[in-house]
Amino acid sequence: MSKRVALEASHACSEAVRMADTDVIAAYPITPQTHVPERLAEMVADGELDAEYVPVESEHSAMSACCGASAVGARAFTTTAGVGLELMHEVLYVASSMRYPIVMVICNRALSAPLSVWCDHSDVMSVRDTGWIQVFCQNNQEAFDMTLWAFRVGEDAKVLFPVMVHFDGFTLSHVTEAMFLPEQEEVDRFLPKKRQYQFALDPDKPMTHGAFGPPDMYTESKISQEVAFRKSKELIVQGWKEFGEIFGRYYYPVEPYKAEGAKTLLLMMGSLSETAQLVVDRKREKGESVGLISLRLWRPFPFEELRQAVKDAETIVVFDRCISFGGPGGPVFSEVRSALYGIERMPKVVGFVGGLGGRDVPMKDIEYAFDRGREVAEKGSEEIFETVGVRGKVEGIREPKGVYLPAK
């Protein structure tokens, strides 16, 4: 029987790591993630969790230590945010390519400069293509649930990929909410007590992890990784189904809210989705045909689920918390438009950027995104993407007038 408790998302995910009986934790504290490793270090020191806590000197080392731990078959966990994730970058590819199912919680944070410890999704987007399974949380309950689920799915012999669990820095990490904490017995029914790994490094059974990949082998290695990564979606969904059967909470790659039949859909990831639900409710009361799509699974990208979820819509307004400088606008916008390109009855896709570096996105800004999004879909706009919450009229996010092509 679950217990109703009040926890901030950081502590909720620490509880999940404890209940998962994690073997090795290697983490470096960084705002706004600090409470996660702090609470875990306390648990290990107090004997509540029998794990090796490695107080590493950097995030690069944190991820490297986790790779080593995972290679011998240990259940490994780390956590970081923003620039800490950037410092890890190189080793992220090592973890996914060597198929180490490390679980990492990211309390999403903006990137410098100017220095910002507050939330946006710039850190996520820079690690988009690292081959990690990536999911987003909307609230503290989900922070707990996704962390627990991440161990189960990542360690599945048919998956064997590391998993990033994203939740918004401060907005969730430092905010206390009511949530359910399950019994250990329920957790044990969902997640095996010990990780099973047939390739664990063992001096009595020598094998090579991380061999050299000359040009005549590298491509085969990468293609086999990509095929396995795409296939993992089936197991990701299966893991959520089994999670639901035990804990009563069901999750999906794409989660629509009052989206059926809606002409205009707002699409976003993370905690803003809950604010957007209130906006949808208000607009629905006024008789507007609007809905919300919350993207939970960011990688591998759920193409077919997205296409099904938006099939009745005329306009999709995508809200990004990151700029792809000089690119198409926001990374989520770019992915969504690309996923829908060439389908029958392709909806218009309008990109918005907002909520950068911890800027509040109140309901009125989301309302504006809906209204202005519809307007842009109808009349077009010179700007490549729209913005919310910026002081001063935004002009100039567009191509300069000249066209520079070689003379015929």
Add this chain to the structure above:
Amino acid sequence: MATRARKTKTAVKKLRTASEVTWRDMEVGSILTDAGNASLRRTGDWRSERPILDKEKCNKCGLCWLYCPDAAVDACEDGYYEINLYSCKGCGICAEICPKEAITMIEEEEE
């Protein structure tokens, strides 16, 4: 230890060449479950200089064998040493360490 080395060698003999391996044959994470297969791969290809050993000068001290970082120096039954050019990378440590200056490095282009 000796038994293990023998076992590894047998396993290695079953290895295919790269052109026979498809992406479907890759182990999870490109892990090599039969460690020690480097002995089957010609890895001396990128050498730019090769060591030449002059037996006349050699006093069989074995420092070249000891210092070679790639185990490319083989000990022979007569007490002398032979450099295995199949895996020698041409680093020149053997030539540097040889107290009798019996090893010299020559350009690969030279005969």
